[in-house]
Amino acid sequence: MNQEKILEVNDLDIKFELRGKTLHAIRGISLDLYKGEILAIVGESGSGKSVFTKSFMGLLERNGYVDGGSAVYSGAEDRENVELTAVKREKDWLKIRGHEIAMIMQDPMTSLSPLKTIGVQIMEAVLLHQKVGHSEAKKRTLKYLMDVGIQDPEKRFDQYPHEFSGGMRQRVVIAIAIACNPQILICDEPTTALDVTIQAQILDLIKELRHKYRLSVILITHDLGVVANIADRVAVMYAGDIVEIGTCEDIFYDARHPYTWALLSSLPQVGVKGTDLFSIPGTPPNLYTEIKGDAFAPRNPQALKIDFVKRPPYFEVSPTHKAKTWLLDPRAPKVDPPPVVSKIRNGGLL
Amino acid sequence: MEREVLLDVRDLDVTFGERRKKYEAVKKVNFKIYKGETFGLVGESGSGKTTIGRAIMRIVPSCGGDILYKGDKINGRISAELDRKVIKEIQMIFQDPQASLNERAKVDYIISEGLMNMEKGLGEKERKKRVDQALLDVGLLPEFASRFPHEFSGGQRQRIGIARSLIMNPDFIIADEPISALDVSVRAQVLNLLGDMKKKRQITYLFIAHDLSVMRFITDRIAVIRKGEIVEMAETEELITHALHPYTRALLSAIPMPDPKHEKEKKLLVYDPSVHDYSWEKASWREIRPEHYVLANRKEAEEYKKLYKD
Numbered sequence: 001m002n003q004e005k006i007l008e009v010n011d012l013d014i015k016f017e018l019r020g021k022t023l024h025a026i027r028g029i030s031l032d033l034y035k036g037e038i039l040a041i042v043g044e045s046g047s048g049k050s051v052f053t054k055s056f057m058g059l060l061e062r063n064g065y066v067d068g069g070s071a072v073y074s075g076a077e078d079r080e081n082v083e084l085t086a087v088k089r090e091k092d093w094l095k096i097r098g099h100e101i102a103m104i105m106q107d108p109m110t111s112l113s114p115l116k117t118i119g120v121q122i123m124e125a126v127l128l129h130q131k132v133g134h135s136e137a138k139k140r141t142l143k144y145l146m147d148v149g150i151q152d153p154e155k156r157f158d159q160y161p162h163e164f165s166g167g168m169r170q171r172v173v174i175a176i177a178i179a180c181n182p183q184i185l186i187c188d189e190p191t192t193a194l195d196v197t198i199q200a201q202i203l204d205l206i207k208e209l210r211h212k213y214r215l216s217v218i219l220i221t222h223d224l225g226v227v228a229n230i231a232d233r234v235a236v237m238y239a240g241d242i243v244e245i246g247t248c249e250d251i252f253y254d255a256r257h258p259y260t261w262a263l264l265s266s267l268p269q270v271g272v273k274g275t276d277l278f279s280i281p282g283t284p285p286n287l288y289t290e291i292k293g294d295a296f297a298p299r300n301p302q303a304l305k306i307d308f309v310k311r312p313p314y315f316e317v318s319p320t321h322k323a324k325t326w327l328l329d330p331r332a333p334k335v336d337p338p339p340v341v342s343k344i345r346n347g348g349l350l
Numbered sequence: 351m352e353r354e355v356l357l358d359v360r361d362l363d364v365t366f367g368e369r370r371k372k373y374e375a376v377k378k379v380n381f382k383i384y385k386g387e388t389f390g391l392v393g394e395s396g397s398g399k400t401t402i403g404r405a406i407m408r409i410v411p412s413c414g415g416d417i418l419y420k421g422d423k424i425n426g427r428i429s430a431e432l433d434r435k436v437i438k439e440i441q442m443i444f445q446d447p448q449a450s451l452n453e454r455a456k457v458d459y460i461i462s463e464g465l466m467n468m469e470k471g472l473g474e475k476e477r478k479k480r481v482d483q484a485l486l487d488v489g490l491l492p493e494f495a496s497r498f499p500h501e502f503s504g505g506q507r508q509r510i511g512i513a514r515s516l517i518m519n520p521d522f523i524i525a526d527e528p529i530s531a532l533d534v535s536v537r538a539q540v541l542n543l544l545g546d547m548k549k550k551r552q553i554t555y556l557f558i559a560h561d562l563s564v565m566r567f568i569t570d571r572i573a574v575i576r577k578g579e580i581v582e583m584a585e586t587e588e589l590i591t592h593a594l595h596p597y598t599r600a601l602l603s604a605i606p607m608p609d610p611k612h613e614k615e616k617k618l619l620v621y622d623p624s625v626h627d628y629s630w631e632k633a634s635w636r637e638i639r640p641e642h643y644v645l646a647n648r649k650e651a652e653e654y655k656k657l658y659k660d
Contacts, residue, residue: 044533045504166395195394195560200604200618222534225563225606229613248610266538267608268567273586276545277567279538283503344609 005074006183006216007033007056012069012085014048014055014240023287025051027240027295028069033184035075038210038217040227040248042263043237046284049220052237053186056084057101058093075183075216076100099129102182106189108169112161118172119145119157125179144175147212149205167198174205178213185210186218191226203230224267228252233320236260239285239295246321253345255337256315256323258303259296265340278338294325302335353384356420356522356554357406363414364398364405364578375401377578378415380635383522388548388555390569390586392562392601398578399558403524406556407442419522438468441515445527447507451499458495461485461514468518484517488543505536512543519551526558541568563605566590574598584642594644594654597621626650 014026025048033039041049054060056071071084073096082100087093105111113121119141126137126144138157145153148171161169170190177185187206191199207230210217221227227234227248234251236244236259244257255261264270265278282299285291294300297307306312306326315328326332364376375398383389393399404410406417408425417425424436441464444450451460461481465472482492488509499507508528515523525544529537545568547553557569565572566586573583574597582595593599600621607613626633631647638644638654646654 044535196562196604196606197394197600197621199606204618223606224534224608225613228608228610229606231610252608252610263534264608266535267563268537268541269563269605269607271567273567276542277538279542280535347609347612 004035005032006035007031007071007073007075009071010069012052012055012071013067014051014060014064015067016061016064018063021288024290025064025240025287026055027291029240029242030069031235031242031245033216033218035216036210036214037232038207038219038230040219040221040231040234041237041242042221042224042227042234044222044284047237048240049237050188053103053188053218053220056184056186057097057103058084058087058090059097059103073100073184098125098177098180098182100182101184101186102177102180103186103188104170104173104177104190107193108166108173109161111173112169114161117158117160118164119159122172122175122179125176129180141175141179144179145172147178147209148172148175149201150175165198166194167202170194170198170202171205174202174209178209181213183216184218185215186220188220189222190219192221192223199226200229206230224252224263225269236263239291240287241295241324243296243325244323246317246323250318250321253341254317254321255341256317256321256328257296257325258300258327260323261338261341262299264344265338270340270343278340304332353387355382355418356385357383357556358418359402359406359415360418361415362402362405362412362417362425364401364410365413375578376405379575379578379580381573381580381583383554383556385554386548386552387570388557388568390565390572391556391558391575392560392565392572393575394560394601396577397575399560399575400526401578402575403442403526403556403558407440407524408436434468438464438518439521441518441520441523443508443511443515443523443525443528446531447504447511448531450511451507453499455498456495457485457497457499457510460499460510461495461517464514464518480517484513487516487547488513489539503536504532505539508532508536508540509543512540512547516547516551520553522554522556524556524558527560528557529564530559530561537564544568561605562590562601563607574601579645581645582643584639588639588642592639592642592658594638594642594657595646596625 009029009031012026012029016023016025029052043049055066066085072081073084074081122144123137123141126140142153145156150156150171191202219230231248233247235242238259244260251260255264262280266280268277271277280299285295293309294307294312297303304326312324312326314322314324316322327335359379359381362376362379366373366375379402391399391402401410405412412425416423419436422432458481461484462477465477481495485492485494490509529540532540559565569586571585572589573580576597582598593602600619603619628647633645633647635643636646636651638651644654
């Protein structure tokens with residue numbers, strides 16, 4: 001794999017001020033994104049995965065702010081590296097948003113304007129981000145429509161979003177993102193609102209476009225099946241922190257963090273009919289209060305004493321794979337992973 | 351063994367609009383649901399699966415065919431007595447717990463609304479007791495009765511939706527995508543809860559969803575529906591291991607599995623309706639393998655029979 005970094009996040013902290021209280025949404029995340037890879041971020045809702053990626057584009061709500069750490073973007077060809085946490089003015093964000101880092105949202109119906117034809121909406125991005133005239137822009141728009149798999153682009157150019165199906169709308173949204181000519185594409189649950197057959201097609205499209213336009217992709221999802229399909233690397237997020245990160249194979253065949261185990265065990269695909277599915281006891285921690293130790297410890301029946309006292313650092317399992325759990329400390333007692341891990345490794349599904 | 355049929359749907363038609371703008375959402379659908387089983391209805395959006403559920407609930411009127419519940423016809427005009435019985439015994443769980451609970455009502459009212467309507471003579475004490483019990487049954491605390499829906503998380507809200515249907519002591523529950531809007535870990539909790547209720551109370555479910563992996567886990571039999579027509583129906587394992595209809599096989603190939611090797615090697619099948627040549631003979635309902643039905647003409651049936659010979 002090409003190991004050139006395009007985004008380097010170090011110890012990033014994000015907080016929100018809410019009714020006089022402080023919500024610590026992102027608690028010291030470090031993460032590298034390599035050129036040309038697809039990195040999946042998985043986690044429950046509320047784990048902070050959307051907030052984390054929104055901070056790269058200056059899209060945090062007004063009461064949210066970066067409270068420490070850095071995020072360095074080094075993908076720009078004609079410019080020096082950008083420290084994203086230092087960008088303050090809207091004018092400066094406009095140079096990054098779309099142009100360098102583009103985003104695809106979950107629901108294509110809310111991210112398209114119902115009042116403009118899709119051709120105009122895509123062309124708007126072309127005109128803004130590529131220095132071309134009107135007729136050239138239209139030519140390129142038609143090409144983008146072809147690239148995202150929309151047949152008969154001349155006719156489709158003049159149609160409105162309501163004339164498209166859900167999957168086709170998502171293709172249009174992808175075309176708009178591509179038309180900005182970005183280096184990084186952030187996909188925030190791009191297929192959650194779609195049928196399985198359409199979902200598979202959109203995932204294939206993202207894979208294809210990544211090669212064609214040399215994109216680095218961050219994919220946010222809570223569906224581990226999607227992750228297995230598309231990701232090169234996987235980051236598992238819990239309570240504002242990445243608790244385990246590794247290649248797709250590392251996470252699915254050799255998971256080490258109890259939370260990753262729990263996530264895998266609760267999938268209906270691995271369940272045995274007639275028996276209860278594994279479900280994680282308790283609820284995610286309250287991020288208004290400072291978390292002591294391992295955030296997952298209160299929900300982990302096998303938690304060690306130290307889990308409640310001290311926050312675990314990253315332990316390296318292999319050069320590509322690391323996890324934040326005291327279980328990997330040489331002094332820790334040996335805890336076997338649940339049966340689901342070996343079941344997946346041995347291809348015991350379906 | 352002869353199983354007791356709880357719900358029998360015969361040649362059900364549902365049409366929206368009139369004359370030129372007519373749209374047939376459900377076309378001549380037939381299936382039976384036996385007592386105590388979980389029957390799954392799988393299809394993509396727009397296939398008419400929700401419409402069938404709603405037609406059974408009588409939220410949308412049916413245009414043709416019969417829906418028999420315990421032998422009585424419940425669609426069209428029915429007696430007031432039967433109407434009350436059906437309202438009480440058939441309950442529904444909705445997809446989006448955000449939208450299906452009255453935001454201005456307290457949980458106490460939401461859960462007991464059905465009771466207050468159906469059992470007029472019920473005393474306040476008895477009603478409170480039943481609400482508390484219903485909350486406990488779904489794993490919530492009786493104190494929650496005095497709160498509003500917005501104070502709960504998505505999973506808890508779905509439990510309130512389930513409690514509201516359980517309090518009526520139903521025989522039959524229609525669950526329309528009950529876990530699609532929920533997180534992975536909460537999904538497991540709700541699935542387990544539905545499974546528990548089935549064991550404890552012998553409730554029969556009609557489970558509507560688009561996700562075959564969830565269906566495989568929870569259902570006994572599955573019908574696959576496409577554009578208002580059921581194309582294949584069989585017992586769950588039989589359907590998944592010996593899918594016949596190309597549409598079912600396309601759906602199966604698209605299920606995402608949490609196994610990178612499997613996912614990277616898998617070949618996506620795309621369903622092309624033009625593979626069927628029904629110009630010389632129309633498709634009909636045929637039993638290819640034991641208890642395994644598929645919509646096909648004679649020529650296709652022969653081909654399907656050969657499919658799993660070895």
